[in-house]
Amino acid sequence: MTPGQPGYRPGMPLTRSLTDATVVITGASSGIGTATAYALARRGTAVVLAARSETALREVARNCRDLGGRALVVPTDVTDPAAMERLAARAVEEFGRIDGWVNNAAVSVVGLFDEIPVQEFRRVLEVNLLGAVYGTRAALPHLTAAGGGVLVNNASVLAEVAMPYQSAYNATKHGIRGLADTVRQELRVTGRDNISICTVLPATIDTPFYRHAANHSGRELVPPPPVYPPEVVAQTIVRMLRRPRREAYAGGAARLIGLQWRLAPALVERTLGWYAHRTQFGPAPRLDTAGNVFDPDAAAQRDGGWHGRRRQLVRMTAAFGLAAAGTAVGTVAAMARRTRTDR
Numbered sequence: 001m002t003p004g005q006p007g008y009r010p011g012m013p014l015t016r017s018l019t020d021a022t023v024v025i026t027g028a029s030s031g032i033g034t035a036t037a038y039a040l041a042r043r044g045t046a047v048v049l050a051a052r053s054e055t056a057l058r059e060v061a062r063n064c065r066d067l068g069g070r071a072l073v074v075p076t077d078v079t080d081p082a083a084m085e086r087l088a089a090r091a092v093e094e095f096g097r098i099d100g101w102v103n104n105a106a107v108s109v110v111g112l113f114d115e116i117p118v119q120e121f122r123r124v125l126e127v128n129l130l131g132a133v134y135g136t137r138a139a140l141p142h143l144t145a146a147g148g149g150v151l152v153n154n155a156s157v158l159a160e161v162a163m164p165y166q167s168a169y170n171a172t173k174h175g176i177r178g179l180a181d182t183v184r185q186e187l188r189v190t191g192r193d194n195i196s197i198c199t200v201l202p203a204t205i206d207t208p209f210y211r212h213a214a215n216h217s218g219r220e221l222v223p224p225p226p227v228y229p230p231e232v233v234a235q236t237i238v239r240m241l242r243r244p245r246r247e248a249y250a251g252g253a254a255r256l257i258g259l260q261w262r263l264a265p266a267l268v269e270r271t272l273g274w275y276a277h278r279t280q281f282g283p284a285p286r287l288d289t290a291g292n293v294f295d296p297d298a299a300a301q302r303d304g305g306w307h308g309r310r311r312q313l314v315r316m317t318a319a320f321g322l323a324a325a326g327t328a329v330g331t332v333a334a335m336a337r338r339t340r341t342d343r
Contacts, residue, residue, distance in 0.1 A: 232250050
């Protein structure tokens with residue numbers, strides 16, 4: 001590993017085993033949050049479940065207890081900093097401490113940048129980015145009080161690359177990555193390196209996210225393949241809690257795309273834009289909708305029913321593999337031409 005690569009510089013792990021640990025999860029009422037809660041519950045972890053939908057959270061909590069974990073439901077709007085402080089306080093009141101914290105809550109609005117309603121764009125920023133800010137601020141004092149701990153931000157591979165029609169989401173995920181990097185630096189230089197700040201970068205994940213997103217494209221939103229099950233991200237988060245890493249991809253396509261983007265960003269930006277333009281919309285028309293940006297509609301579902309699109313993994317990976325090879329050849333050729341010119 002070299003500096004700058006995901007996974008470089010491991011941090012301090014939890015100060016106790018997952019069986020004895022308490023972990024707070026935002027966005028726990030569906031998708032990756034629910035899958036993460038179940039993965040931790042199987043290990044006996046006390047999970048504190050936060051989201052806007054109390055009914056969905058209670059169902060997730062029941063399932064966590066059936067799996068062998070302990071669970072506390074705390075309905076929370078992550079855009080309210082006082083509510084996030086109350087979330088942390090309830091976790092400590094119930095279980096005595098906080099050992100891990102997962103900033104996972106997210107919403108999205110899809111459409112051309114200049115056609116997205118401003119109030120929806122703002123709300124995405126508030127939920128995704130400010131939600132992570134408020135979560136981190138609420139978590140740090142309690143992680144310190146516990147003698148150290150791990151905070152994981154679920155950022156998406158779109159923290160490193162970009163896709164058309166996802167301007168608000170892209171902006172927030174880039175911001176989350178920058179926030180994590182800065183807080184990690186500050187903890188280190190102030191001698192608080194017993195707290196690890198980690199970022200997970202998932203590829204496309206099979207969750208209800210695509211049906212819940214606000215949509216102003218006029219078309220049905222579908223996940224661009226390859227699509228991975230949410231358990232892939234959940235297991236990555238669990239590994240980060242046990243063995244913290246600066247960053248980790250979840251899903252092989254995320255790693256491949258990230259590598260290509262670093263190698264030749266202009267070329268891959270065009271390629272990925274072309275690919276996403278053709279694969280993230282289905283044939284069915286859709287009326288404009290604000291989705292779950294303002295109103296919760298979670299139902300404790302881990303997946304979104306996109307299993308069929310997982311089978312396109314090989315085709316897409318091969319295509320991007322060829323693009324990577326072409327990128328490498330083109331880069332070497334350009335460097336050779338530049339060298340000859342300089343002579």
